Amino acid sequence: MENKTYEDLFEAKLAKNEMIEPKDWMPENYRKHLIRQVSQHAHSEIVGMLPEGNWITRAPSLRAKKVLLAKVQDEGGHGLYLYTAAETLGISRDELLDNLHTGKAKYSSIFNYPTLTWADIGAIGWLVDGAAIMNQVMLQRTSYGPYARAMVRICKEESFHQRQGYEIMTHLAFGTPEQKAMAQDAINRWWFPTMMMFGPPDAESPNSENAMKWRIKRETNDQLRQRFVNQTVPQVEYLGLTVPDPNLKWNEAKKGYDFSEPDWTEFKNVISGNGPCNKERLGARVKAHKDGAWVREAAAAYAKKQNQSIAA
Amino acid sequence: MSDSQGPLWEVFVQKKAGQPFVHCGSLHAFDKEMALQNARDLYTRRNEGMALWVVPSSAITASSPEDMGSFFEPANDKVYRHPTFYQIPDAIGHM
Numbered sequence: 001m002e003n004k005t006y007e008d009l010f011e012a013k014l015a016k017n018e019m020i021e022p023k024d025w026m027p028e029n030y031r032k033h034l035i036r037q038v039s040q041h042a043h044s045e046i047v048g049m050l051p052e053g054n055w056i057t058r059a060p061s062l063r064a065k066k067v068l069l070a071k072v073q074d075e076g077g078h079g080l081y082l083y084t085a086a087e088t089l090g091i092s093r094d095e096l097l098d099n100l101h102t103g104k105a106k107y108s109s110i111f112n113y114p115t116l117t118w119a120d121i122g123a124i125g126w127l128v129d130g131a132a133i134m135n136q137v138m139l140q141r142t143s144y145g146p147y148a149r150a151m152v153r154i155c156k157e158e159s160f161h162q163r164q165g166y167e168i169m170t171h172l173a174f175g176t177p178e179q180k181a182m183a184q185d186a187i188n189r190w191w192f193p194t195m196m197m198f199g200p201p202d203a204e205s206p207n208s209e210n211a212m213k214w215r216i217k218r219e220t221n222d223q224l225r226q227r228f229v230n231q232t233v234p235q236v237e238y239l240g241l242t243v244p245d246p247n248l249k250w251n252e253a254k255k256g257y258d259f260s261e262p263d264w265t266e267f268k269n270v271i272s273g274n275g276p277c278n279k280e281r282l283g284a285r286v287k288a289h290k291d292g293a294w295v296r297e298a299a300a301a302y303a304k305k306q307n308q309s310i311a312a
Numbered sequence: 313m314s315d316s317q318g319p320l321w322e323v324f325v326q327k328k329a330g331q332p333f334v335h336c337g338s339l340h341a342f343d344k345e346m347a348l349q350n351a352r353d354l355y356t357r358r359n360e361g362m363a364l365w366v367v368p369s370s371a372i373t374a375s376s377p378e379d380m381g382s383f384f385e386p387a388n389d390k391v392y393r394h395p396t397f398y399q400i401p402d403a404i405g406h407m
Contacts (some may be wrong), residue, residue: 024377077354084338086318093317093340150337157358297315297340303318304345 001034014215019145022088033207034144037090037216042082043100043107046099047281049075051115052124057277060118068121074157081150088146101286109267110193112275119172119179125165127194127232128189133158134228135198143215166235173239180240187236188244192262198225200264229257257268318342320369323351323360333365363394 004012013020020026049072056072059065083096099105110128111187116120123223136158172183199205199221211217229248236243247260269275317340324333332402341347342360349385362368375383400407 018396021377023374073357077357080339080354081337084340084394087320087338296318296342300316300318303346309387 012300014143017174017215018061019039019147019148020143021248024109029063030216031089033210034147035086035091037207037211038082038089038144038147039091039096039099040087040106040108042086042096043105044111045082046100047081047107047111049284050281050284051111051113051277054115054146054177055118055121056119059121064168067162071161071164074131075084076152078154080149085144085146085150097289098186098222101282101289103273103282106271106272108197109270109275110197110279112188112277113193114277117182117186119169119182120182120190121164121170121217123186123190125161125163126169126235127165127190128197129158129161129165130232131197131228132223133162134231138217138219138224141215141218145214168279173241177304181237185193187241194268195228195259196264196267196270198222198228200267204264217303226256229259233257241268318346321347321351321366322369322372323347323355324365324367325355328363329362333363336360338369345368 007027009027010020010024011189012026014247050129052075053069053071056065056068059068062171087093087229096105100107115124133155134295136151136155142148169183169186172179174180183243192219199208202208202220202222205221207310208217208220212220233248245260247258249258250256251258270278273279319340319342321341322338323336326333326335339347339350339354341350344366348364350365351366354385355361385395
């Protein structure tokens, strides 16, 4: 046998596009990076249930309500796939939740914006889930096995989310003038926060270099953002609506749109806890967890009793 | 790993009758009934299966990646376990 170090074997696997599995040796920083990224992703799914949950009781029809319930339930499921993926890296569910509840872990800044009208539910499904899908399609080939497998499941389920969102937008955009204005207002408010979802520009993204080196990410923030704009602008145009960016222009040379960067100061501000809904979102999460404590205790006590009666 | 979410379980789904059960992920639950119900809600929301197994993760013993080479080595030099190792006269046709 050649005298290879664990690190060589790890690098060789990455070079061959093989996946790293939980029991494989991995550099401590790779593990840390993944725990941060996967848990942040899981928290985003769970916190993401809140802005949409806000509209379940006010959905405009029974059909819309059923669809929204199913979508929000999916988000909960996605959070659970991702939490178990993170746990394979050696962190417990309790620690993960604690990190969210104490503000130590982050979640996507997008969920700190309010859902003011029904059109926001359309805009979230179409734009926010659309941006998330772009990122997640790439992550299906991420180098960590459990994360990649969770992504495959999630991507299969997400496409309904985006389509239902766009369907809401078409109803509004081709409805009454008031409905059309409501759809435009939602795009105006969600466009730039959605652009922020891909993260800071490559030149200023502190985690990107390692993520690319370790094949956790396979495309950069700026590449994904560009692809999102290229894909979405024709969808906005079909609706007869506009993108709230005066600098948006087709660039024939690069076969893509030129566009304005979102306000990165706002992004940093929202991430560090000062967005319009940060307190409300985290407050709702912590309350739900606390209110559920008696259920967990009762279930644990019941399971213990069952085990005792089997043993007796 | 047990915490306030209950122990971890591994979930196996059978897509259709007659097919093997395939691992699809894991979840937390306090007892086996709850594990089964959570598995249904989490992994079969779109008719992905018609039967489920849930197994406590602690009950699973796994081979270790470091020993992979030597552990599976016995199968490496036994080509005679494969049908193509044997010469059959052309006149016999498919066998």
